[in-house]
Amino acid sequence: MISAEKLYHGFLKIREERPLIHHITNAVTINDCANATLAVGASPVMADSPDETADMAAQASALVLNIGTLTEMSITAMIRAGQSANRCQVPVVFDPVGAGATPFRRQTVFRILDAVHPDIICGNMSEIKVLAGMKARTRGVDAGDRMDHAGKIARDLARRLGSVIAITGAADAVSDGRRTFILHNGVARLASVTGTGCMTDSLIAAFAGVLEDRLEAAVCGIMTMGLSGEKAEALLADADGIGTFKVRLFDAFSTLDAHDFSKGSVEDVRAKS
Amino acid sequence: MISAEKLYHGFLKIREERPLIHHITNAVTINDCANATLAVGASPVMADSPDETADMAAQASALVLNIGTLTEMSITAMIRAGQSANRCQVPVVFDPVGAGATPFRRQTVFRILDAVHPDIICGNMSEIKVLAGMKARTRGVDAGDRMDHAGKIARDLARRLGSVIAITGAADAVSDGRRTFILHNGVARLASVTGTGCMTDSLIAAFAGVLEDRLEAAVCGIMTMGLSGEKAEALLADADGIGTFKVRLFDAFSTLDAHDFSKGSVEDVRAKS
Amino acid sequence: MISAEKLYHGFLKIREERPLIHHITNAVTINDCANATLAVGASPVMADSPDETADMAAQASALVLNIGTLTEMSITAMIRAGQSANRCQVPVVFDPVGAGATPFRRQTVFRILDAVHPDIICGNMSEIKVLAGMKARTRGVDAGDRMDHAGKIARDLARRLGSVIAITGAADAVSDGRRTFILHNGVARLASVTGTGCMTDSLIAAFAGVLEDRLEAAVCGIMTMGLSGEKAEALLADADGIGTFKVRLFDAFSTLDAHDFSKGSVEDVRAKS
Numbered sequence A, B, C: 001m002i003s004a005e006k007l008y009h010g011f012l013k014i015r016e017e018r019p020l021i022h023h024i025t026n027a028v029t030i031n032d033c034a035n036a037t038l039a040v041g042a043s044p045v046m047a048d049s050p051d052e053t054a055d056m057a058a059q060a061s062a063l064v065l066n067i068g069t070l071t072e073m074s075i076t077a078m079i080r081a082g083q084s085a086n087r088c089q090v091p092v093v094f095d096p097v098g099a100g101a102t103p104f105r106r107q108t109v110f111r112i113l114d115a116v117h118p119d120i121i122c123g124n125m126s127e128i129k130v131l132a133g134m135k136a137r138t139r140g141v142d143a144g145d146r147m148d149h150a151g152k153i154a155r156d157l158a159r160r161l162g163s164v165i166a167i168t169g170a171a172d173a174v175s176d177g178r179r180t181f182i183l184h185n186g187v188a189r190l191a192s193v194t195g196t197g198c199m200t201d202s203l204i205a206a207f208a209g210v211l212e213d214r215l216e217a218a219v220c221g222i223m224t225m226g227l228s229g230e231k232a233e234a235l236l237a238d239a240d241g242i243g244t245f246k247v248r249l250f251d252a253f254s255t256l257d258a259h260d261f262s263k264g265s266v267e268d269v270r271a272k273s
Helices: A004-017 A030-039 A053-058 A072-087 A103-115 A125-131 A150-161 A188-192 A196-208 A214-234 A242-255 B004-017 B030-039 B053-058 B072-087 B103-115 B125-131 B150-161 B188-192 B196-208 B214-234 B242-255 C004-017 C030-039 C053-058 C072-087 C103-115 C125-131 C150-161 C188-192 C196-208 C214-234 C242-255
Strands: A020-024 A043-045 A062-066 A092-095 A120-124 A164-168 A172-175 A180-183 A266-268 B020-024 B043-045 B062-066 B092-095 B120-124 B164-168 B172-175 B180-183 B266-268 C020-024 C043-045 C062-066 C092-095 C120-124 C164-168 C172-175 C180-183 C266-268
Touching: A004 A196, A004 A214, A020 A030, A020 A053, A020 A072, A020 A196, A030 A043, A030 A196, A030 A242, A030 C242, A053 A072, A062 A072, A062 A196, A072 A092, A072 A103, A092 A196, A103 A125, A120 A125, A120 A196, A120 A214, A125 A150, A125 A164, A150 A164, A150 A172, A150 A180, A164 A196, A164 A214, A172 A214, A180 A214, A188 A214, A188 A242, A196 A214, A214 A242, A242 B030, A242 B242, A242 C242, B004 B196, B004 B214, B020 B030, B020 B053, B020 B072, B020 B196, B030 B043, B030 B196, B030 B242, B053 B072, B062 B072, B062 B196, B072 B092, B072 B103, B092 B196, B103 B125, B120 B125, B120 B196, B120 B214, B125 B150, B125 B164, B150 B164, B150 B172, B150 B180, B164 B196, B164 B214, B172 B214, B180 B214, B188 B214, B188 B242, B196 B214, B214 B242, B242 C030, B242 C242, C004 C196, C004 C214, C020 C030, C020 C053, C020 C072, C020 C196, C030 C043, C030 C196, C030 C242, C053 C072, C062 C072, C062 C196, C072 C092, C072 C103, C092 C196, C103 C125, C120 C125, C120 C196, C120 C214, C125 C150, C125 C164, C150 C164, C150 C172, C150 C180, C164 C196, C164 C214, C172 C214, C180 C214, C188 C214, C188 C242, C196 C214, C214 C242
Parallel strands: A020 A043, A020 A062, A062 A092, A092 A120, A120 A164, B020 B043, B020 B062, B062 B092, B092 B120, B120 B164, C020 C043, C020 C062, C062 C092, C092 C120, C120 C164
Antiparallel strands: A164 A172, A172 A180, A180 A266, B164 B172, B172 B180, B180 B266, C164 C172, C172 C180, C180 C266
16 A cells, blocks of 8 residues: 555655756657646756757756657667666656557657557546557547556556556546556546546655656656646636636646645555455 | 627537538637637637648648648648548638738738638738738738728629638628628727637638538638727736736627627628629 | 946846857756846847758857757757857856766867857856866766866966956855955755756856846846845755755745845955965
């Protein structure tokens, strides 16, 4: 079991150690990812030139590869960074955004997986199904699939790829093939802000930069997003909408405390799956 | 005439149908465009690789092409997406940002117009004048021109290109060559936030994804921005400046209601023009 | 000495003249830079295609070159813009972001300096040390170095390069080789928002677009960021965190007044250095 104390301990460790989180991510949410990383006390660097990503990844505490927007150059940059991170034992978080949306995305996902071993893969149900070779319903970069059997799908893919698999959604499933958890925090409004998935990658990477256990890092990162969403929602007044919610979300990233973490809900489903 | 009820009906339809809005837009405002699209209930996807834009546009409900920042690659991506959208009858919203600012921009605008038929073109007076072959005063990407005769200019260009033309400014003119409207909503502060023009493209596209009538979609999109600006302005306190205004603008996108739409001011100028 | 009245006078001049500030900057903070520029009353344009940057820079009031994210294409774009600006006497603000982080960045910095003369160079201590050929401790794009002897380092490098040198940090040092100032405004929280350095470039450029004296422009730009940070901090309530602080920072950019500028602290260290 992962206790609230353990989660909060990891959170405090980020502020102490200020891990350097190298991102190669999409143009849409790059600013939010950098600010989310800073807000929890880590140090973001967003270099994406193929001429420097291997050097940058080698000195990072964790690496995020997110394919939200792609170019031939950014794919090269990701592969060089990922291989450098693998060589240097820097943990790699991979997000196959919109994996099934176009043939190009699907091919790119497998091209990256052929070249780089991700320690943690984080995506929505449609994206993870594409990786698992299952039939997926994708619509743009949003999930079209329900979260049925998420724990089992995460566990099976984790065993096959040797990576921690995190499936995010209304509930979230995380597995390393041996241990499987379902997380229940978060609010519906998180789906109405672009980049909450990408920022979750950043949070997972921040934890992976300070915690040995990759599964724990994934749980902590997803939990931090869920709890921050709940904290933000609780502060909204009547006239507030999605603009204020996003501001409050960043407030929460930077102010989460032990009391907030005590609300974390982690369900251990090893027995069931 | 386009009634407030009709406008609000279109707004509700976006939330019901969640149209997928494919954007190829600039690096400056891409996050705001995605969030504005989400805030009104549509689903944004921001893919801009030439390897996938035709596939993505084909499955979208509407396509936005915005040339705020340009590369040779993004031009190719736009042309492929636009041609795919034209083939699949997906409505195309084109924003010729800064059309007259440099020879390169001017050439690019006409290169895109040669290859793609936009259903709706949205720009400021200087940009539309460039398209119309009129003398324009451009300064960076801002309009240098006053809104004189906007209705007539929009109508004439709409007839020539067979596209709905929207000229945004202190007042806005929209025409399909047959019907011409002047819109009077909005506040001065909207010009002090970057990307309100680009977000208007997104809003127009969201409506074009659910309404058959392109002119109506353009009116609804521009009106939603104007009314949201008014709603945001009304909520400002003394210490608030442009930061809070932008937050309140997104709040408004996500909370506009029938009462807000009743303040919409659409002037029918068919008789006069 | 540079008086508060003089600083505020420059600030008002931006609103009167609305200088056009051409930016070639990074993907992370490009939206914030455009909004900061607008918030103080200047007009931003963010064109970065090599096919148009020379044309755009030629018509600008000031040019910002910021290497936060780099591609071979953006380097070409920067060099063409910078040379055009130099030819047209448009002031150039150069920010060597993360100069020592990778060999590629270090080489790029010197490649740009070989081709373009920056009127003002703005960076953190680690970055400026790289330019000065001193041993620097870089970690991603953050400074690893303390601000010891900042005034002397700025002065010496200013003399060698013939540029105004601004070193930003807990205190800031600015020198043109003859006059050297230490600025004491700002709050710690500014380091927890990504892009405050990049936005400082924009503010400096806005002042450089309306003031003849480059040193004064650098002092004014840095001072505007520091005072805005203080004004934002003063408005925070208990539940507020980094999200609200960033919103208040933009509020401050757009609402600074004579009273705020009276809190500016500029220490003249000519005698000492």
